[in-house]
Amino acid sequence: MNRLLLAGLSLAAVVALRAAEIPTYLDPAAGGADYVAQGEYKNDWGGSQVIALGNGEFRLVTYPGGLPGAGWNQESKTETPGKRDGDKVVFEAGNGRHVELAGGKLTVTTPNGGPYIMEKVSRTSPTLGAKPPTGAVVLFDGTSAAGWEDGHIDSRGLLAAGTRSKQVFTNFTAHFEFLLPFKPLGRGQDRGNSGVYVQDRYEVQVLDSFGLKGENNECGGIYTLAKPAVNMCFPPLVWQTYDIEFTAAKFDASGAKTENARLTVRHNGFPIHTNLELVKNTPGNGRKEDASGGPFFLQGHGNPVFYRNIWVMPK
DSSP states (O other): OOOOHTTOHHHHHHHHHHHSOOOOSSSSSEEOOOOOOEEEEESSEEEEEEEEETTTEEEEEEESSSTTBBOOOSSSOOOEEEEEETTTEEEEEEEEEEEEEEEEEEEEEEETTTEEEEEEEEOOTTTTTTOOTOOOEEEEESSOOEEEETOOOOOTTTSSSSSSSOOOOOOOOEEEEOOOBBOOTOOOSSSEEEEEETTTEEEEEEEEOOTSSTTTTTOOOTTTTTTOOOOOOOOOOOOOOEEEEEEEEEEEETTTTTEOOOEEEETEEEEEEEEEEOOOOOOOOOOOOOOSSSSSEEEEOOSEEEEEEEEEEEE
């Protein structure tokens, strides 16, 4: 990027321009061989996640017992770097272990035996496509964005991030489905960043955190407040779900808070927060805490993140 051009821009503009230079894919077919290699693998011993990092670089995360939320003991895991070598990916496992990915299979050999084969699997959230119950408020069904401020629907009938619901809510159960872009060279908060703000006060982070640790600023985290019990993030370009149960904070007649808000979140059907007490609102909020209800805000953060099938059941 031209340095004279950069000199005349604000820091935010420079960050946005540099982010725009990073290849971003919305179609699996456009992601090429690296996207095909990325994903989840398993056998009777356990599970593995292969994360594409761009330029032929990969990371392999292995989980004894099974995949996160599906058998992993949540205690130990191993991370191994890898690199593309022609039509295969080779991981430098060390200690006499050799791991190779080709043809949709991970092949592992060790000093004690092998080869052990892990087959690729594609998980689907058990709540994907959940129908709104009787009495629910349908905020988005793909036909209209009239219920959203500056709502934009793309050619696929999906709601783009960067919009706020016109209707406000107090206590409720809600369902969201979201799609993250494939951005292999993106890092940290530049890898498919968005967020579902409950009451425009408390952010449930949305981010391509596939294969990461599961921190409070990663997918499923309550931003800066609480990390998810398990990182349940699926690979990018795979539809994911949040099912959220929320009880609003309570205030007395003088406006003093008497009870904190509470939140339960299921990410792809798995409970990652259970009756979590929200001691304060999260950064980037549009509203301070008070006795009023609030809208949902689908944060736009410079990444093409999309939503569908959004409904709310007030209670």
